[in-house]
Amino acid sequence: MLDRAAGAVLSFLATVGEAALFALAAARALVVPPFEVRETVRQLYELGFRSAPLIAVSGLAVGVVLSMHTRASLERFGAESMIPAGLAIALVRETGPLTAGLLLSGRIGAGIGAELGAMRVTEQIDALEASAVDAFRYLVVTRVAACMIAVPILTTVMNFSGMLGGFLAERAISGMSLALYFERAFSLIGMSDYIPATAKTIVFGFIIATVSSYLGFNTQSGTAGVGRASTRAVVLSSILIIVSNVLLVRAIFFLFPEVAGR
């Protein structure tokens, strides 16, 4: 019994170590040539551009709901005029980045895990290597780079569509004009709110791509393994995003005290 438990712990630690080395190798390959520019651009389209509708629609819905909650809270204090600013702060600082990160860990993480997993079990990754192509650079590093570029951009899309959703909700209730809404929305937020919060999603992009690539790249046991890789990619990258978010917010508060209101 003890032997089995020790074996499981050792196996877990070995996997964590292997995954960490995989992530380090990806980080190194991001800055050391040769670069697979063409494939990275293709991945930007596949992973980034094609995720835009999901993010835009979700952002719109999140904005509507947030606006309704914000109104319910601020109405009690007669501070309805603060609704656009309150919504903007909530979206830009936290809701936008975290929601975009989690949504993309679902769409992109599952996609990468399944695609690379299927390529592994059908020997396509071996075929790439046998064709004298560095499969790690071609398949993994390109996806990591594309995610690190796409996730902050998509987060910005989510912020704006969220604000648009908030405006539509507010317009329906109070008849507020677009110009007034956005003037109030941007009255309390600055670049120090937007840049650190959006920059942290570069880390989310790195987490999503490396975790799902690692699981896909090391898929075993045929099609069942592909399914497992895909599911684990979503679960693990979501958990890591939530946990890393705590550390990143702490780091942002330390580096940008004005964001923490100090």
Added chain:
Amino acid sequence: MSAALGPAGSTSGTAAHAVRLEGISKTFGRRNVLANVSFEVRAGTGFVILGRSGTGKSVTLRHIVGLVRPDRGRVLVDGTDVAHAGTRELSRVRQGIGFLFQNAALFDSITVGENVAFPVRRHTSMAQDEIRARVREKLAAVGLEGEEDKMPGALSGGMRKRAGLARALALDPPLLLVDEPSAGLDPITADEIDSLLLDLKERGGRTLVIVTHNIPSARRLGDELIMLHEGQVVERGSADHFDRSANPIVRAFMSSRHSG
């Protein structure tokens, strides 16, 4: 790639051995897959690795192209030790090797034509027109002319194998590694694939290393055969030698229902 891998008449100092495995051992977990395997493949010949499933045939083939590295021993391809080669050296050696995988391993997100063009785009500076001509030529050579715009998923098993062969030949490699050419194919299609391979050896002067458990295919393509059993070479020689072998493992294998 020097002439050593090429057609007969090579003058390399490594005699005419295109491939040489020296004392290869490989373990996966606790499973000993290969134990001190050694053999040579002469340039311009057909070399067949026979054996039952799970005896290490495909792992041996993967060692030759550096997809698997041995725990012990050397894998010499055209004089370069693939087992210990650096990235650049390995890339150079691999460009001289075509690999036909058991299930063809076509890249399923791109067309058949793009699959064949892939190695050409990666490793040559050919113009677009030249690449298109090369793709047409290779697909025609395997009887798939006009199929370049199809997706791999739309092909039958035999057509996939042919497309895989066209991709393996895209860079005109002097050495071709073939994993189970007849697996999953009907006898007629399997025979057609064998004819293509035979033609590549006899008219193209290529060196073939073929993994199979199909005896008729081995007789037809193999100038020299080895049999692997439990990770070890238990017999080597011509097909006639195998027919006369006193080794009970070989006798059982050669008289199986696949012996045709």
